[in-house]
Amino acid sequence: MDLSVINAGYSHSQDPTTSLSNAGQRLDTEKRDPLTGKTITAPTSIKVSQETLTRWRQGTSQSEPLSKEEQDKLTRTIRDLRNDIITRTASGVSLDNPLFKDPFTASNALLFSSWANNINADSHLSKEDxxxxxxxVLAYGFTDQQSNITSAMQLSVKKAELTAIKDKYLNSDYQQQAQAAINSFFSQKVANEDSISKALMEGEYRIGIEMGxxxxxxxxQSQLQKYDTGTSDVQLKRQHIFALASNNNVDGWFDSFRxxxxTSPSPSDWEQHNIDALQSQWQQFQQRLG
Incomplete structure (x- = not known):
């Protein structure tokens, strides 16, 4: 099986070139593996590539250069996550794995790191792989802009891919816990999108008031009130997409998405491109899964 890294939609550098840590930033020097009792020496600095830093910036609400305080905060966040993972993850998993190092996925590393300790012996797949x-799966993103519609489509496919990994590679007695991790990831993404949409709608309300x-x-104001009941325009569109993706025939989802x-009021070419790119990413994932 070919488990080489495929980055559909963006390029991900393998050489860390940009250090986010100051010279004085250091980690705890020693931790003990909870299973083997062996001493683990933690890295003394954290490096991420310039491209990874750029992608992290693009994921924030404003794509402006990070201040020194923001860079230090990001460094501490990654450091704390890595330290916590040392104590929770059994030996055999490198903290240089992109799941831990990539700021786009580091916040979910603890959620999925235990999967590495519950691999089906018959799968012949390493923890690293x-x-x-x-x-x-978590890091994939569209290279161009996306809408609430295509974001919901992407989230549906991510959930399907994580489920496929769970079903194929994890122990039968760990399926329930693994599904809980997927559900938690999915729910958090939905909650985050709702928070962003509500903030934008609050801005619309203020503009309306200021302009008379x-x-x-x-x-x-009506849309903001509907968010509490899950009936805002954005939420209803997302629910429709999730309904289209509620069956197990993922290959058939894309025609439904198109x-x-x-049939939507103002379809765009770039949204169509998003769907095409998402279908291509799904096909590449299937090839890797074997």
């Missing part, structure tokens, strides 16, 4: 596969546009302000887009 499993976690790299999980990383690539009562219709705009009233519409925004039909939904084509």
């Amino acid at each position: 499993l976690l790299t596969l999980v990383h690539d 546009d009562t219709a705009r302000a009233a519409w925004a 039909h939904y887009l084509q």
